[in-house]
Amino acid sequence: MIGRIVEIADDRRHLFLSRGFLVVQDTQGERKELGQVPLDDIVALIANAHGLSYTNNLLVALTERCVPFVLCAANHNAVGMLVTIDGNYQQAKRFDAQLAAGQPLMKRLWAEIVKSKLQQQAIVLEATGAPDIPLRYLIRKVRSGDPDNLEAQGARRYWGLLFGSDFRRDQQEGGLNAMLNYGYTVLRAATARSVVAAGLHPTLGIHHRNEGNAMRLVDDLMEPFRPIIDLKVWLLNRNGERLITSESKRALVRTIYEDMQTGMGATPVLVCVQRLATSLAQVFIGERNKLDLPLPGLPIDMASALN
Numbered sequence: 001m002i003g004r005i006v007e008i009a010d011d012r013r014h015l016f017l018s019r020g021f022l023v024v025q026d027t028q029g030e031r032k033e034l035g036q037v038p039l040d041d042i043v044a045l046i047a048n049a050h051g052l053s054y055t056n057n058l059l060v061a062l063t064e065r066c067v068p069f070v071l072c073a074a075n076h077n078a079v080g081m082l083v084t085i086d087g088n089y090q091q092a093k094r095f096d097a098q099l100a101a102g103q104p105l106m107k108r109l110w111a112e113i114v115k116s117k118l119q120q121q122a123i124v125l126e127a128t129g130a131p132d133i134p135l136r137y138l139i140r141k142v143r144s145g146d147p148d149n150l151e152a153q154g155a156r157r158y159w160g161l162l163f164g165s166d167f168r169r170d171q172q173e174g175g176l177n178a179m180l181n182y183g184y185t186v187l188r189a190a191t192a193r194s195v196v197a198a199g200l201h202p203t204l205g206i207h208h209r210n211e212g213n214a215m216r217l218v219d220d221l222m223e224p225f226r227p228i229i230d231l232k233v234w235l236l237n238r239n240g241e242r243l244i245t246s247e248s249k250r251a252l253v254r255t256i257y258e259d260m261q262t263g264m265g266a267t268p269v270l271v272c273v274q275r276l277a278t279s280l281a282q283v284f285i286g287e288r289n290k291l292d293l294p295l296p297g298l299p300i301d302m303a304s305a306l307n
Helices: 056-064 092-100 102-129 133-139 148-165 176-197 218-220 223-238 246-255 269-284 299-307
Strands: 006-008 015-017 022-027 033-038 042-047 069-072 078-082 261-262 267-268
Touching: 006 133, 006 176, 006 246, 015 056, 022 078, 042 176, 056 069, 056 078, 056 133, 069 176, 078 267, 092 269, 102 148, 102 218, 102 223, 102 299, 133 148, 176 218, 176 223, 176 246, 176 269, 218 223, 218 269, 223 246, 223 269, 261 269, 261 299, 267 269, 267 299
Parallel strands: 006 042, 042 069
Antiparallel strands: 015 022, 022 033, 069 078, 261 267
């Protein structure tokens, strides 16, 4: 079992710890208990509602298990995240290696990530019947450090090809944009957990440099997996779902459990993210030379849905 993403989406709920379980309680009327989840089964806990309260004991127990507690804004974007400061037995050694990594290495790693993301975007476009040649052309041009910013050039072409020329990616908008926000929040939480568990510091990024972003490395490593969320939103839109609902949220959460093809066979997206973070730590300490990125291709169930 690879764990569960748990979202609290209803208002006025109280969360507390009881005998190793997360307990959810209504705060109105008879204050009924609404459900329990074993803490050891949780990959991430997402707070996406108003009027929530939670005990300190619960937050401590989550961080001890390396479970991110994610706080969401009204647009379903993560605005805060509580993560452990002690996630790996080699953490100090890996922090030191991460800090010591030179620019040539960082530039090479970022080029690997950009190529992987562009490959996945091209495959998504091809699968949805959109022109993929513009993205495939960019893949061949990626250089160390991506000095030509082909990752951003690809994004500008990609959104219009995938969702139509009128679509604009805007985190403050609703509809498809809100669905993308939510899917990325789930992916970001899972990636943050993997980064911390690998003994890496989430703020010390490979490429992202925003001084106000405490999750720069997380945002670097989730890039190759974003197109999977994009494709899920495209499929939901094709089936008439264009708003954030409980059904669309469940579908987006399930995305990280779908199997992708890797060198080790069919592997859930969540495990692919974990392997990528672990491989980065191994690169930093000199145990390997390249990142463990998924093979280019769609998750198996999504590919079946398109056929």
